Amino acid sequence: MLRMRKSTVRPPEGLCPIGTCMQVLGGAWTPNIIWYLSEGPRRFSELKADMAPISAKVLSSRLKELEQKGVISRQVLDTSPPSVEYALTSLGGELVPAIRAIAKVGYRLKQEGGTGRPAPR
Amino acid sequence: MLRMRKSTVRPPEGLCPIGTCMQVLGGAWTPNIIWYLSEGPRRFSELKADMAPISAKVLSSRLKELEQKGVISRQVLDTSPPSVEYALTSLGGELVPAIRAIAKVGYRLKQEGGTGRPAPR
DNA sequence: CTGTATCCTGTAGGATACTG
DNA sequence: CAGTATCCTACAGGATACAG
Numbered sequence A, B: 001m002l003r004m005r006k007s008t009v010r011p012p013e014g015l016c017p018i019g020t021c022m023q024v025l026g027g028a029w030t031p032n033i034i035w036y037l038s039e040g041p042r043r044f045s046e047l048k049a050d051m052a053p054i055s056a057k058v059l060s061s062r063l064k065e066l067e068q069k070g071v072i073s074r075q076v077l078d079t080s081p082p083s084v085e086y087a088l089t090s091l092g093g094e095l096v097p098a099i100r101a102i103a104k105v106g107y108r109l110k111q112e113g114g115t116g117r118p119a120p121r
Numbered sequence C: 001c002t003g004t005a006t007c008c009t010g011t012a013g014g015a016t017a018c019t020g
Numbered sequence D: 001c002a003g004t005a006t007c008c009t010a011c012a013g014g015a016t017a018c019a020g
Helices: A018-025 A030-037 A044-050 A056-068 A090-112 B018-025 B030-037 B044-050 B056-068 B090-112
Strands: A006-008 A072-077 A083-088 B006-008 B072-077 B083-088
Touching: A018 A030, A018 A090, A018 B090, A030 A044, A030 A056, A030 A072, A030 A083, A030 A090, A044 A056, A044 A083, A056 A072, A083 A090, A090 B018, A090 B090, B018 B030, B018 B090, B030 B044, B030 B056, B030 B083, B030 B090, B044 B056, B044 B083, B056 B072, B083 B090
Parallel strands: none
Antiparallel strands: A006 B006, A072 A083, B072 B083
């Protein structure tokens, strides 16, 4: 259900700095995770709910990756039942402007829908 | 050769604006294309060379997609042999800051390499 | 030079079931 | 609740060959 478009997101890395970062937000849902965490810390199930049809497996692995890269932090709260809170690290916070920039253009793109005005050279 | 990491890049779109834009720069190499075009118009073979091991097929389809979305323009110059010049449209130009933001964080990410300082809450 | 047509493969990620 | 373990498959994209 909900087949998602795939794409390779790892150009050689040496070419330009893009690759490096795309490795971070290249994964499916990754930008969304950052997005939602930018509004404040959030628990696993909350994120899961936020992101509707994401599978636990994928959410879990994206979170693990991001944690390992120092983009988010994971804190186990010893409540019962146990809950885990994820939050952006300061490094992760730096991604937010980038994400917002992307989102901003996303809007325009959706509006213009492919008008394709020639470049203003 | 040069196996590239794949990832789905199309979260439901309704969730947050990210999806919309990730559809644009989600494809492999796509950010790089924008990146190189941001330095000025460029021909097919130049881009191909810029991006080293990209296959003609992929470059071609990415370019076609981007053109269709109004992000780049394609102009056939009637030289002999014929050459084609690609350039960012004004809309495409708006992607550049986003890309740069991504690139910027890319550097940091590479440097810090996963220090993972806890969030400053 | 600028692509398109095929064929083939790896792998991201969905579904589902199960654990602490 | 917060995951992990399996199994499975669609599809992005590499290689190669060919075309205008």
